[in-house]
Amino acid sequence: MKSTEAAHLVETYRHVIGRLQNEAAVPTADAASRDFLDLAQSIEHQELARLNATRLAERARRLQIALTRMADGEYGVCSECGTAIPPKRLLAIPDATTCVACQERLEHAGF
Numbered sequence: 001m002k003s004t005e006a007a008h009l010v011e012t013y014r015h016v017i018g019r020l021q022n023e024a025a026v027p028t029a030d031a032a033s034r035d036f037l038d039l040a041q042s043i044e045h046q047e048l049a050r051l052n053a054t055r056l057a058e059r060a061r062r063l064q065i066a067l068t069r070m071a072d073g074e075y076g077v078c079s080e081c082g083t084a085i086p087p088k089r090l091l092a093i094p095d096a097t098t099c100v101a102c103q104e105r106l107e108h109a110g111f
């Protein structure tokens, strides 16, 4: 594995954590100072932010697993068949733990 992929993984993880902190910082609706429409929009926005935060947290979790694998020297190696994952795939999906062939096999198996 080259250091480019490792740096990209760390960079992506930092980015996701940063966005997660932003989403968590969304101000809560202030019922007293808003009319109903504003409040409804604000609640909708919060729902969206929560959805985003859930997705980001899931992404952060997978990236964290990838970082753990990197520390173990297993990053960039398919967890299914043990072959090296192409750098292009790692740059596109930094949290990938399987090669394309295994990923497809797992998807077809219903995972």
Ligand SMILES: [Zn+2]
Pocket (backbone or CB within 6 Å): 078, 079, 080, 081, 082, 083, 098, 099, 100, 101, 102, 103
């Ligand atoms: Zn594989």
